[in-house]
Amino acid sequence: MYNALTILIPLKDRHKLTDRLLSYFSNIKFPYKIILADGSKTKFNSSNYSKLRLKYVYYGYDATISKYIKKMSEASKLIDTPLTMICDADDLISLNGIMKGVKFLADNTEYSAYCGAFINWANAKNMYHEPSLINSNIFERLNMASTRRNSRWNDIIISDVTKSMFNICEQAQTNDLQCLITLNVLWPLMFGNAFKCQDIPFYYHMPGPSIVQGTNTYHKFNKWYHAKSFSDSVAIIVSAMSNAIYHQVGSKQLNDIRNIVLNKLVTSFLNKNNINNKDKINNCIIDVQKKSLKYDAITSNLINIKRPSIVLDNVSIPNFSVYEDMNFIKHKI
Secondary structure, three states, rough: OOEEEEEEEEEEEOOOHHHHHHHHHHHHOOOOOEOOOEEOOOOOOHHHHHHEEEEEEEEEOOOOHHHHHHEEEEEEEEOOOOOEEOOOOOEEEEEHHHHHHHHHHHHHHOOOEEEEEEEEOOOOOOOOOOOOOOOOOHHHHHHHHHHHHOOOOOOOOEHHHHHHHHHHHHHOOOOOOHHHHHHHHHHHOOEEEEEEEEEEEEEEEEEOOOOOOOOOOOOOOOHHHOOOOOHHHHHHHHHHHHHHHHHHHHHOOHHHHHHHHHHHHHHHHHHOOOOOOOOHHHHHHHHHHHHHOOOOOHHHHOOOOOOOOOOOOOOOOOOOHHHHHHHHOOOOO
16 A cells, blocks of 8 residues: 555745645654655755655756646656655645545546545635546546536546646646646546545645745636636647547547537636637637647647556554544644
8 A cells, every 4th residue: 555655745945834744744654655846946955854755856946837847747757656646735634534545546446536525724624525526438527527627636646647647738838837727627537537535534724825926827717718828728638638538439530529628628618717708719619729739749649548556555544533633633743
């Protein structure tokens, strides 16, 4: 089990918060592999955490989103476990929660992503109550994902899915974080179901300053349409999704699949940006369709993802309530 998962932690200064997280990991003898992908102005000192299974790499300062994406793409290539979880340095995670997630994905091969309860540390309440996304039909999963928009950022995900996501965004040279975030919402569902467990503590949100502040390239989803990068970003996503479906389905032509993906995603994205005018939607679909073709050379080579086997040790996993789990963590940080 302990060789099944890598925790990927992006850093951008905020070293006191990183120390808090790693001290907690040290105090609980955190058994999984950890990669620190540092994009800070000043390097983080990881020498105090030699007992952790930790790999630290400094990539230079994340002055732009494209540099951040390149850093994460390069760091993801260091992952040698079948599963990956991204953890922000200002938050905390439940060891028991992620152990249950690893076991779930090992036992249920039709799933590509798992997330437990996402808890607000301030009030111990579950922040998100989105349902699992489960359907054997890849087109239905596309439909479900485009309308519900469940975040997958802190899920446990098949590592090759995470690697290809960062690789696509890096090679497409996007400087738009919303492109990466939205692809992250959709991409795991091209390779399996996503399970959401509401009653097992998994991830603790502890608000801190954003690592993307000052880059001027982050757009809220409901304002995304007005960003200059919108059509290019959506074209990257459409190309990736279309080629992933085509690679798996085979019974439809790529252009037919592209038209399905285009209409579904563009219409959904624009509706959520309060754009309902049919002419605007149709013009946007035409624009994105043309742009998506140029990204096929990139995305078509990054979709050969196989479901890995996950070997588990015989480890007992206790059942903790949120309050029991939080009380345990409070004594370890």
